[in-house]
Amino acid sequence: MKNEIIEDCGFSVNVHRLHTLVIGSGAAGLNTAIQLKRNGIEDIAIITEGLNCGTSINTGSDKQTYYKLSLCGREEDSPRKLAESLFSSGGMNGDTALAEAAVSARAFLNLVNLGVKFPQDSFGQFPGYKTDHDPRQRATSTGPYTSRDMCLALIKEIKLLNITVHEKRVAVSLLVREKTVYGAIVFNIEGEGAFEIYLASNVILATGGPGGLYSDSVYPEIHTGAIGLALLEGAAAHNLQESQFGLASIKFRWNVSGTYMQVLPRFISTEADGVSGPREFLADYIKDAGHLNTLIFLKGYQWPFDAQKVESGSSIIDILVYIETKIKKRRVFLDYRRDSVALDFSLLGDEARSYLEKSDALVPCPLERLRKMNPQAIDLYLEHGINLEKEPLEIAVCAQHNNGGLAVNGWWESTNIKHLFAAGETAGTHGVCRPGGSALNSGQVAGFRIAEFIAARYHESVECGPPREALEKLRIFSGYLNKSGRDWKKVRSEFQERMSENAAHLRRKENLESAASEAFTQYKKVVAEGQSxxxxxxxxxxxRNIQLCFAHYVYLEGIRHSLLSGTGSRGSALVLDEKGTQIHESLGAEWRFVPENPELREMLLETEFEETSGDILNRWIKRREIPDEDLWFEKAWSAFLKKDIYGIT
Ligand SMILES: Cc1cc2nc3c(=O)[nH]c(=O)nc-3n(C[C@H](O)[C@H](O)[C@H](O)COP(=O)(O)OP(=O)(O)OC[C@H]3O[C@@H](n4cnc5c(N)ncnc54)[C@H](O)[C@@H]3O)c2cc1C
Structure with a gap:
């Protein structure tokens, strides 16, 4: 990396020139940098808010899942079969599905070789378990902190490989000319803060999912994401409307999945003070206690809210929690200190009863059951200042993951901005739903694909010339800081609340119309008036609010378009309409939903900001099928040697 200081209108600007810039140091960004180096791309750097920032290193769940090609026992698996499982979720491209499947074993074994302790048997097999949307037993885990374990191993390797990492940096704009990226403008928060320019032939955006867009969120609090940087430059996005939502604790953000539900906690709601008027509200709606407790049990492994599980399935629980918190303005808690009044093990469904029985957990009190089934789950909250023995755990329905993201080809390059790549949750490779754990697989695979492609096709550096346009853009951003409008925190909570109210698991056409228009107004105002x-x-x-605020506008436009197109209820989003189907006999007429139009699973929604018109364009495109490659060895060998394989996009 070459550095120079340029004096410009009283500014001293640090300008860094390098071959490839990775923005973000989550599991995806770290592995991309490692693979670039291993592919001979030496002149690279990672810029990041910090090696301890982002979702991967700060999150987890009851048993955080990594999904991969099955590598154990008699069960047959193959890249094609895994690709079909990924593809079958609908709305996913076949080439990325095949690449995620084909590179899965390599990506997983790379982590094993770096020291991530995925369980193996005495012969070196990696036993797996079945996760949601998984027809086999492809899932594995190192415990509650799989993605953190991955990051720690990857960071060690980054250090061994001597890869440059600039921390305390926030990318505030991408530099794009003629639909080709050539760097980024970055704010260095050290000291009094200063802008910097990074000029690079390739940029990898690995800034994670859009955690900062929602007020009800289980993304780590410090994680906001930065897809808006690319959206502002007109990068096409896919499937922005497909996200995952589910029940999570909010004082310390954590999914209450797995054993947290299987031990059948008591669901209570209180008035706003968190104490007065406690009641077991679920029983108001579901009178059959055996059925109710079976649904709570099932929430353990049916964690994400699922539009197909509301009528008679466990996702009705998420709706009832939502009604209590958002409509009745009460607070909802899981109480592990005593059993719900109506709990009777003999009334539970067979699956739930036999699971508890086999776990020796048919004992009174949820906390005792948790102690038997997963004592670490209690310790985890203790480590974060919550004693489940003494206090109930406050929960809400929260945003957890965006299946969509930037539109990429089979090498994870943006489909309309050259030399810009997206890795991890910033890339929109998943469809309507996804097998649990496939996000982590996808992020690792992306690193291999991007690095190989850059080494094969973009090995030469592109000369950026004097950074005239970059300096012009930098002046615009520094101008924002000279204005002093509303407090930045208020700006952020305004768009976060708008998203949680309109773009989370419950959506209404009419609300989205006004939300999208309010979003645009807010964005214009933020840019015009600045923030304090x-x-x-x-x-x-x-x-950061500038790109986040713009992103929320684009997401709302995408979601609005998908509703207007008649996708109906699918994935983790229920579309409400009074003319629709009644959700549950105990709920009023406003609780009717629009069934899914399954034909749209063959399509992807592409969303793009067109700078000249200022419009957000939405269009449905046919998804790319799983490629049927000619795998005759001699032919494949020749294509590989001639580098023809890098032509497939
Ligand atoms: C509670 C929870 C449980 C989950 N469980 C699972 C699971 O079991 N299995 C699974 O597969 N997935 C799971 N996921 C999803 C998965 O953890 C994430 O998709 C994945 O970790 C994202 O990795 P990433 O590298 O793309 O992004 P991140 O890990 O979020 O990293 C993003 C990086 O970008 C940096 N960054 C962001 N913006 C900027 C900026 N403007 N400038 C500079 N740097 C920036 C951040 O500091 C960070 O370093 C879960 C998610 C949550 C929230």
Whole structure:
């Protein structure tokens, strides 16, 4: 990396020139940098808010899942079969599905070789379990912190490989000319804060999912995401409307999946003070206690809210929690200290009863059952200042993952901005639903694909010339900091609340119309009036709000378009309409939903900002099928040697 200082209108700007810039140091960004280096791309750097930031290193769940090609026992698996499982979720491209399947074993074994302790048997097989949307037993885990374990191993390797990492950096804009990326403008929050310019032949955006867009969120609090940087430059996105939502604790953000539900906690709601008027509200709607407790048990492994499980399935629980918190404005808690009044093990469904029986957990009190089945689950909350013995756990329905993201080809390059790649949750490779754990697989695979493609096709550096346009853009961003409009925190909570109210698991056409228009108005205002902030770290947050606020507008437009097109209820989103189908006999007429139009599973929604018109364009495109490659060895060998394989996009 070459560095120079350019004096410009009283500014001293640090300009860094390098071959490939990776933005973000989550599991995806770290592995991409490692694979670039292993493929001979030496002149690289990662810029990041911090090696301890992002979702991967700060999150987990009861048993955080990594999904991969099956590598154990008699069960047959193959790249094609795994690709079909991924593809069958609908709305996913076949080439990325095949690549995610084909590179899966390599990506997984790379982690094993770096020291991630995925369980193996005495012969070196990696036993798996079945996760949601998984026809086999492809899932594995290192425990609650799989993605953190991955990051720690990857960071060690980054250090061994001597890869440059610039921390405390917030990318505030991408540099794009003639639909080709050539770098980024970055705010360095060290000291008093300063802008920097990174000029690079290739940029990998690995900034994670859009955690900062929702007020009800189980993304780590410090994680906001930065897909808006690319959306502002007109990068096409796929499936922005497909996200995952589910029940999570909110004081310490954590999915209450797995054993947290299987031990059948008591669901209570209280008035706003968190104490008065406690009641077991679920029984108001579901009178049959055996059925109710079976649904709670099932929530354990049917964690994401699922539009297909509302009528008679476990996702009705998420709706009832939503009604209590958002409509009745009460607070909902899981109480592990005593059993619900109506709990009777003999009334449970067979699956639930036999599971508890086999776990020696047919004992009174949820906490005792949790102690038998998963004592670490209690410790985990203790480590974060919550004692389940003494206090109930507050929960809400929260945003957890975006299946969509930037539109990429089979090598994870943006479909309309050259030399820009997206890895991890920033890439929109998943469809309507996805097998649990496939997000982590996808992020690792992306690193291999991107690095090989850059080494084969983009090995030469592109000369960027004097950074005239970059400096012009930098002046615009520094201009934002000279204005002082509303407090940046208020700006952020406004769009976060708008998203949680309109673009989460419950959606209404009429609300989305007004939400999208309010979003646009807010974005215009933020840019025109600026924001107020106290110091360099807050200045970075104000700058970040620009891309986040724009992203929320684009997401709302995408979601609105998908509803208007008649996708109906699918994945983790239920479309409500009074003319629809009644959700549950105990709910009023406003609780009717639009059934899914399954034909749209063959399509992807492409969303793009067109700078000249200022419009957000939405169109449905036919998804790419799983390629049927000619795998005759001699032919494949020749295509490989001639590098023809890098022509497939
Ligand atoms: C509670 C929870 C449980 C989950 N469980 C599972 C699971 O069991 N299995 C599974 O497969 N997936 C799971 N996921 C999803 C999965 O964890 C994420 O999709 C994945 O970790 C994202 O990795 P990433 O590398 O793309 O992004 P991240 O890990 O979020 O990293 C993003 C990086 O970008 C940096 N960054 C962001 N913006 C900027 C900017 N403007 N400038 C500079 N740097 C920036 C951040 O600091 C960070 O370093 C879960 C998610 C959550 C929230």
């Amino acid at each position: 902030f106290a110091n360099a770290a807050e200045a970075a947050e104000a700058l």
